[in-house]
Amino acid sequence: MSNGLALLAIFTLAVFVGFEVVSKVSTTLHTPLMSGANAIHGIILVGAILVAGHAEPGLELILGIIAVVLATINMVGGFVVTDRMLEMFKGKKQGENK
């Protein structure tokens, strides 16, 4: 299988996996879904680290470091907030349903 076709196959399967997985999320967990998906999008931190690694000293490097800091806050904060939300959903709904 050529490289381009393999990538297309992975993409097609990923579309189906994503559709199936997200459609199975129960209604009460839609807000943690938004929060968890936001945390997963924070994977762009990897891209920010790579760009900052190749940055020229000066403005480029400063912006790169700012980007890494913000992306880290986004990712770590995202997972922590999602965990806090899910804490309220232990088995029966004990906390606020929001």
Added chain:
Amino acid sequence: MSRNLYDLLGLICAVAFILALKGLSSPKSARRGNIIGAAGAALATFVVFFYKSDEVH
């Protein structure tokens, strides 16, 4: 750190994220899924510091 190793670690991270979303199908598995997703994200962040562009590409 060969290219195959990076691809394999990327696959592990992708599986971790899928399991994180899959865990949201019920409140019982939701928290565990979130922690698995966080572990996958931590793995990806840890691995990228060892990435050498001349080695892989």
